[in-house]
Amino acid sequence: MEQQKILKAHPADNVIVALTDLTAGTTYKYEGNSYVPVNNIPAKHKFAAVPIPAGADVIMYGVLVGKAGSDIAYGELLTTGNTKHASSSFENAGKSISWQAPDTTAWQHRTFNGYHRSDGSVGTANYWLVIPLVFCENGNVDTLKEALLEPLGYAQKKSYAGYTRHLISQYRNGGQAVSDYTSSNAVPGKVERLFPQVTGVKFLTHEGGCGGTRQDAQTLCGLLAGYITHPNVAGATVLSLGCQNAQASILEAEIRKRNPAFDKPLYILDQQKTGTESLLLQEAIRLTFEGMATANALTRQPAPLSKLCVGLECGGSDGFSGISANPALGHASDLLVAMGGAVILAEFPELCGVEQNLIDRCTDPDNAVRFADLIKTYSLRAQQVGSGFDMNPSPGNIKDGLITDAMKSAGAARKGGSSPVTAVLDYPEKVTRAGLNLLCTPGNDVESTTAEVGAGANVVVFTTGLGTPTGNPIAPVVKVATNSILARKMNDIIDLNTGDIIDGKESVEAAGERILDYIIQVASGDIEVAAVRNGQEDFIPWKRGISL
Template sequence: MSDHPDSTATQNVISAARATDRRTQNEKPSTILLNSSDDVLIALRAIAVGETVSDGVVAIDPIPAGHKIARRRIDAGTAVRRYSSVIGVASATIAQGEHVHVHNLGMSDYSQDSNTFGQDVRPTPLASVQRTFNGYVRADGRVATRNYIGVLTSVNCSATAARMIADHFKGRLANYPNIDGVVALTHKSGCGLDARIDGIEALRRCIAGYAAHPNFAKVLMIGLGCEVSNLDGVLGGSAGDALVIQQSGGTAATVRAGIERLEASLERANNIQRTPVPASELKVALQCGGSDGYSGISANAALGAAVDLMVAHGGTAILSETTECYGAEHILTRRAVRREVGEKLAARVKWWDEFAASHGMEINNNPSPGNKAGGLTNIIEKSLGAMAKGGTTNLVEVYDYAERVTEKGLVFMDAPAFDPVGATAQVAGGANVLCFTTGRGSAFGCKPTPSLKLASNTPLYQRMPDDMDVNCGTILDGTETIEEAGTRIFDLILATASGQKTASERLGYGEEEFSPWDKGIML
């Protein structure tokens, strides 16, 4: 079934969320109507049976907060709309006031209309005054937001040695205040896989991208010596500071040598100061995890407004999570600056559809139990809300997993929707700040890149205050507009890039979350 909205649809998710802006602080409705053509209302709080809500609808089921309630009778087999877009088909007749969810809303077939590629491309508004942040400028001109020393591994077999080296420096950097820490980023792969498969190439791109990341003042590579993903393959034969356990006298000797090399680098790494740089040097990764029914209309929409501001300043935003484009990729392909850019994204979504089918799965398995408990019924509904993170500007390029990002503006990187795997790719691509929206509550960090956590609702922000940086529930509460929240997020991105610590940094997150995508069959 092909049932995409008309050419103005690319604004539907953002404009639907802005419906909340029209409420005054004195009005506390129980539901939101996102678009006049929608078949459902969204519950702003738990609604009891018999309660009258917007449009005179009487709830005939208990409706949990964030979930959908039918505005009118919907016959079985009829398309159901949210954001003025089809999110599925009624699998049974739904009465007015009934709870709309997995028990009565099924997936709809859809087809991408190739004739719409690029039809919504518009000139990008430019900021009249260029904002700045205080970053570290490396000798080669790369701009950093943090100043770490990294210990990376080519294979899991060298992970213990790498951690021993990094652990030596814990509590020993008091005389080096400009160094954020020595971190070991290890993984569970690197061998037992065919050297020709995509998974090995993805791993090599990840490690090479981290090795070249501006947020590292120094990187030491640790290998075993007989692995498939050896250091020469990762570094491409280029000169790099590396130790190979089998060639260095074993584990203890490698650890001693690694500590000596890093100790010799501390003074130089510490000898750097922050200086003002333009906001155009920002590369911000966009992630969402633990999403709920509010994510697409508060946190994601507010982050999208911040992205529009950042792109207007010449910065870069990296949207990802290809499996959360499914059924909503038209929102981006219609904004593709060139047809081949839109076709590249459509091809990646098709690859994922075929990849899932080849393993006896379907992409609609994507919404997690937590997503569903939060009100998201299927992948199309989830995708429509997820796309709001990308704002409204043009899509300028599509990148492979962990590929280096060179274009300015809104870009897309192919990756799974599992947050550590996707964020690892974005950081490998050069992201120097990460923004992570959540509705259910997610615990995450991504060293060496600082990660900001945006809560979709006020109860979450109040329930997990040590994990959340931004409360976007103000939009649902009617105390702030999406534009105001977006400006607040953009300001916080600049402050974070200037050195202000995030919640996840204060908690110590960011090393265990390094997770390159392993696509292969382990032999």
């Protein structure tokens, strides 16, 4: 494939994307047409393919992504100064667009090796959880973390205390180096795991459970129930103070809502009933140890790809996200859906301007109405606090070519491929249907990833153009770079690179197939993703306040 310098993402577009740095006055060809930028155009940014008068539509990916704030000359760079956010309106009713599923012949006999649960779900890991019902118990959870991880062989995260000691020695020696320090010194000694089939023990501390609204407590219990019933989880130890809003009875009801026949080991300890902190901690350690011994009896067994539920996430997006990584992930999503699997598209502020397309793809009219209502309510609440979806792009997004929220959203939505929308979920609901699920979450990377896993994602694929270390405690988060420069620069946190699409060396479809193959290997435990290797275990519950 010949490398292109520029790209028109959709035939209806009136802007051109720079795939590399462009020089003013130079002629660039695309599909038989010539274009001459009048400014130097940085890679990832856009210039006008035709003159765009003030107030006229700016079109990219075939949809409205902005309005010209002033006259934009042919060949002129689009900036936040001459381009303002705008998005298309939408109706609740859909058109029931037909879908041509991709050919999955090559994948029909593929399986992954996972942990089979009694409810029919299959985990890609086998974790034990330790969870506080209220922030008052975070200190006790930290004590349990110290007590359990190293003796059981799970304390593998790098420590840089040795580097600090190295600097202290150098300082005391008058600035002269006394020894060499390498990053390998940061890796602790490996202890053999007592329970090799237990992937790890994870500690989900948080700042909720009391002091907020009762709705916050209910939502938190729903999220925690999503993690406890998650296929990647073998069982859980829960610490309760006893008097908080997030009562154990609420958690138990949320667990039954998600799995009426729940049968995993679950130990809920109430500190105010137990008495001393010492008694609480000893009981928690003993029960956790017994539960992990039980969980260790489970081994990986083959499972069909229909048992995969993949969260679709993006963060640190750039002007290439909607051209390389996101459409490639969208193709992988379509392949998985065609084989009976489930995918989750979240981040509702980043679906601004593509709502009608998603509504038209809803298989159930009630889902179309629910999606429209959730989007409208979210947008209105943002406006009521003096914000709005138009404020969603970050400084990094803007610097790298995403200058309006609609432009960012049109590219972000491509992670969801083209398959029908089979369900619309409000946070923190659980995925119960195969196919493309829409989940109401913020665009905030960690809040959204936390929610997708709580909804049942047993793998998350996270595209990024700028780089981000986000991970999750119980689900592997696969990082996919949109460009080769990022993949080389931050190779310690990136798993896959789709920059060859930009460089003209790989098609979107080929990259999508490569992503799906990687997902299968990760789900089988054959590949440890960078986020797991680096101990990145981010967990932030969304309190339903305005978070973009």
